[in-house]
Amino acid sequence: MGIYTKRESLIQALLPFRKNKRIGFVPTMGALHSGHLSLVKTALEANDCVVVSIFVNPTQFDNTGDLDKYPRTLEVDVDLLNTLQGKVFVFAPEASVLYNDHVVAKTYRFGSIANEMEGKHRQGHFDGVGTVLNILFRIVQPDAAYFGEKDYQQLQIVKKLVQIEKLPVQIVGCPIVRENNGLAMSSRNKRLTKAQFEAAGLISKTLFEAKERFKKQSIDQINQWVSEQFNDSSVLSLEYFEIANAETLKTVERRRSGNKYRAFIAAFAGDVRLIDNIALN
Known part of the structure; x- marks a missing residue:
């Protein structure tokens, strides 16, 4: 090499x-x-x-x-x-x-x-x-x-x-490669403490649950639920969670048939910024 x-x-x-x-x-x-x-x-x-x-x-x-x-x-x-x-x-x-x-x-x-x-x-x-x-x-x-x-x-x-x-x-x-706790692999993960790393599993857990909720709940309901998950965390702070059109990346407030959507998230563990996303349909 x-x-x-x-x-x-x-x-x-x-x-x-x-x-x-x-x-x-x-x-x-x-x-x-x-x-x-x-x-x-x-x-x-x-x-x-x-x-x-x-x-x-x-x-x-x-x-x-x-x-x-x-x-x-x-x-x-x-x-x-x-x-x-x-x-x-x-x-x-x-x-x-x-x-x-x-x-x-x-x-x-x-x-x-x-x-x-x-x-x-x-x-x-x-x-x-x-x-x-x-x-x-x-x-x-x-x-x-x-x-x-x-x-x-x-x-x-x-x-x-x-x-x-x-x-x-x-x-x-x-495709995204993930740690055992679901956290998307990133070079920034090396800066996390053990406690931060363990807590950061919430990011992917939230995304996968949001995907399930997307089948039956409104986007407003999902947004509220995500906010509550991070409000309950003493380690992570949510910067944004958005459901967007997978092609235009514009944030959407309601679903339309025939469109593809992704959920995007950014959160901080201390001063380490972590991002992730998932296809919803």
Whole structure:
């Protein structure tokens, strides 16, 4: 497995895979876990090699404290990737390599999907995501890129980015991988105390119960019930719970036949922000 920190060296290493072979790409911010490995395994099954980028992108953080505390575990990440069978390239650049010492996000017109949920609560987040992915896509030039559905809104943003930038890459969404207590796997989970980790199982438990209630209760009733669950928690605080159209991501107040819906949630355990979502039908 090769580890590259410069764009030129990675581009050179990928040259043998440019003709008649497929290149897969899994962009990450490191602190890898089983969810990331699942993405890489899926990519290896469909491609001749996979590039895994490890880069904590500063332009997608609206909270500098969160950026500073984000776990950085490159050596451990590489050891995890070495357990996989297949050709993997690790791209772990410094910010100056990607941004040429001008660490500023480009402004994108992603449309209304960027203004809902995460867009409301994390100012400029999706511009930062779009900026770094556009740079990485142009360096790696993958045939397909793989993203977890835990960040479902981001997945839709990435699909829009590819359209805007006219990038010839297939965007593949992959199922959420969960901890034993149901918590969606995330690099941020490493920052949780034992008590916070155990309490955070409430997030997925609430989503799965909301899915059952969606069959027979109104959205107002479900919203009220979710609020009550978090009001009763001494560890977690609810930032938002929303039921939205799965395509437009617009929050809905009542169901309409023929539409698909997802429930989205964000909650804090101390200063650690956790998100999750589930398809409702």
